[in-house]
Amino acid sequence: MLFGALIVLGCAFASAAVTLRMGAEEHGALAVQTDLQAGHVLTAADLRVVKGSMDADLVPPGKAKSIVGRHTKVPLLAGTLLTANAVGAPAFPPPGLAVIGVAVKPGQYPPDLAPGDRVSVTPIPEVGAATKTKPVVGVVTKVDRPEQPQNPAVVTVLLPQPDAQAVSIPAAQGLVSLMQISPEMP
Incomplete structure (x- = not known):
């Protein structure tokens, strides 16, 4: 009976650890490290992970590989949280x-x-x-x-x-x- 209780507790702790680790990856976003001009090609060194709650438009840390090598559409100041709309064909300066x-x-x-x-x-x-x-x-x-x-x-x-x-x-x-x-x- 003691052995069964230890197995249940072990599984509970393992489940909690996995849940917390998965939650940590989902809660956060990517931010830029330094000021970047429109058209800058993003590198891994340009990005850092910011912990916190996730907004639907923010790029999650797990998507970093998918945006490295893409261009910034607009200038970004250091610390700016990266959104999917900030990456793509340069759109700066605006028309006119x-x-x-x-x-x-x-x-x-x-x-x-x-x-x-x-x-x-x-x-x-x-x-x-x-x-x-x-x-x-x-x-x-x-x-x-x-x-x-x-x-x-x-x-x-x-x-x-x-x-x-x-x-x-x-x-x-x-x-x-x-x-x-x-x-x-x-």
Whole structure:
């Protein structure tokens, strides 16, 4: 009788262990380790497992092998939980929008500028010349700060395509300033 009770207890513990192990695999999701640009090819090193309850749209840890080697559709910030909709053919920038790189020196942009901030991109007129290009409003998608302070930073900005074309030349030459604006401003 004692032997039978030990067998029942052993089976109960084994069942609980298997159930907990299976539950741990089902409860969690994949997140990205670092900031990734749209079109980045995912590798195993880009991903980490986050424990917690599972949302239907999140990619579970067990599906990591199926997404490695696929492209990201949109830029993803470090720590973003990965959804099935974030993987596939790149869909960034959206239709009608463009991404430009803006070369800016210290003093031409707020030092704490970060992805997601709204900015006004204002061309700097040459001395004695009237500016022909008006400021345009965009959203920062990336900030690459230089290792050497005398070098310009490159701020990547998402803008309506016509606005991007209007400021692309002065932006590439470092002849613009960026002003962070409120998210509520039109």
